[in-house]
Amino acid sequence: MKIAIIGFGNMGQTYASSFVSSGFIKSDDIFVLTRDLSKVSNRYTIPDANFFTECSASFLSVDIVIVAVKPQDFNKLCLQIKDFITENQLILSVMAGVSIENISKKLQVKKIIRSMPNIPTQIGQGMTVFTASQEVDRKDLFIIQNLINTTGKSLFLENEEMINSSTAISGSGPAYVYYFMNAIIDSAINLGFTESEAEFIVQQTFLGSTQLQNRSNLSNLEWIEKVASKGGTTEAALSIFHSYDLKSKINEGIIQANARAKELGKLIDK
Known part of the structure; x- marks a missing residue:
């Protein structure tokens, strides 16, 4: 071949x-x-x-x-x-x-x-x-x-239309991950870590978390419950995320990415 x-x-x-x-x-x-x-x-x-x-x-x-x-x-x-x-x-x-x-x-x-x-x-x-x-x-x-x-x-x-949707999810997805990682790194620096220390901690946290999730049968929500004990530090952070409806904002961003993928497709096909 x-x-x-x-x-x-x-x-x-x-x-x-x-x-x-x-x-x-x-x-x-x-x-x-x-x-x-x-x-x-x-x-x-x-x-x-x-x-x-x-x-x-x-x-x-x-x-x-x-x-x-x-x-x-x-x-x-x-x-x-x-x-x-x-x-x-x-x-x-x-x-x-x-x-x-x-x-x-x-x-x-x-x-x-x-x-x-x-x-x-x-x-x-x-x-x-x-x-x-x-x-x-x-x-x-x-x-x-x-x-x-x-x-x-x-x-x-x-369904070919789903290729545009995959552009918004997996195609653009790595940038969403890097965006969230960078935000956590900035927060770590604000808490007193050096830039290299913050990057090391956050990178290993993401790597370990995804590997753990991949090797288990638990859903993401079940893993959140395992980490976020009642009245603990994780719950305190999540409450802020919920108060700003972060999940909805992420969804809005991905919908916008999907719409843009469709627009670009129409422009290119002309």
Whole structure:
């Protein structure tokens, strides 16, 4: 199986690294199209001859084409590659907001996977939500899911509209986590910890908490009850969160992120 990766930014490099390190795809069978070879600092044992700056029939003599360019660059890219794409190839898109219909129309292909990965894919701990056009069969889905899972975990959804929703949840989610971590770090510094001490404490607290939750059958609410003893310090903090209706505010923020994802999708599809 041969794979072409179009775009060698963070996501393109993540796939190249994950495919090679997992042994799922041989480095000789990975081909890369990038605008500037001088900016390619790590080739992940992919042969130099497999790197291209212009599309050609030899570059796209592959089974799977991964489109990992910025959404706003897609229209220009189509002009370069559409004459070399064949109807038997499977297209995997990681472009936010670009619909299956738009990809199909501009590249004249039918077998399309649309996905939304998040940034922890860079360390093999990512979350990718994906969907597929009706022409993609179970065998193709199985292959794609195995590829995606080299970067973490994945979830297939039949409803393409949910890709926008996953953008607001898992795609943007790491930033929500970092935002809350940073707020706690600032609070720790205000209580007298040094910046390095605060970062160390908070990072380990988040890491330990998520691992504990993952290894148990208890819900988040049940874990909150275990930590928050009646009349204790945790309950005092939670009462402030509740008084400001923090849960509702988080929900409002995610709804806004979802709405923006839909807006961007409409702009890109024009």
